[in-house]
Amino acid sequence: MSTTRALSKEHQTILARIQLLERACLDLLKRRTLTSRTDDGKIPDLVEDFLQSKLGIMLHFKVEEEALFPTLRSVSESNETAISALIGEHKTIMQKFSALHHAKETGTPIDVLLDLLRDLSAHAAREERLYPSLIQSLTEEQLKRIDDEAKRLGYAV
Numbered sequence: 001m002s003t004t005r006a007l008s009k010e011h012q013t014i015l016a017r018i019q020l021l022e023r024a025c026l027d028l029l030k031r032r033t034l035t036s037r038t039d040d041g042k043i044p045d046l047v048e049d050f051l052q053s054k055l056g057i058m059l060h061f062k063v064e065e066e067a068l069f070p071t072l073r074s075v076s077e078s079n080e081t082a083i084s085a086l087i088g089e090h091k092t093i094m095q096k097f098s099a100l101h102h103a104k105e106t107g108t109p110i111d112v113l114l115d116l117l118r119d120l121s122a123h124a125a126r127e128e129r130l131y132p133s134l135i136q137s138l139t140e141e142q143l144k145r146i147d148d149e150a151k152r153l154g155y156a157v
């Protein structure tokens with residue numbers, strides 16, 4: 001599978017996963033409001049489960065920043081604004097992962113988790129809208145270069 005295809009597939013997977021996780025979090029919050037319970041044993045599991053995906057997301061961002069984006073930049077300067085915004089979003093998302101680690105320790109992670117999930121799903125959806133037209137302008141040779149660089153970074157495609 002090509003790198004661009006694999007990135008897109010990961011967007012679809014994370015979007016579906018976030019949708020389920022968001023629903024589970026909102027259900028817990030609703031139940032908490034209805035029953036006035038301040039703690040719920042399932043929250044740490046949901047948070048821990050999502051924290052497990054951090055390494056995979058970090059590699060995904062790395063492949064975009066070090067394999068895909070440099071090639072898109074070389075094709076047209078007009079891609080720069082969109083790429084800079086996406087890199088800024090990667091930074092914010094990683095900061096929110098750190099905040100989630102911290103919130104897990106202090107015992108109040110659900111709002112932090114929901115905030116992170118919203119940012120990450122908006123980011124993945126934005127890339128899914130942007131990528132097709134950006135990738136369409138790439139030559140076979142440029143796509144091959146992206147694949148080679150992604151492999152060098154340890155991205156199994």
Ligand SMILES: [Fe+2]
Pocket residue numbers: 061064086090123127
């Ligand atoms: Fe991204």
Ligand SMILES: [Fe+2]
Pocket residue numbers: 007011060064124127
């Ligand atoms: Fe992405």
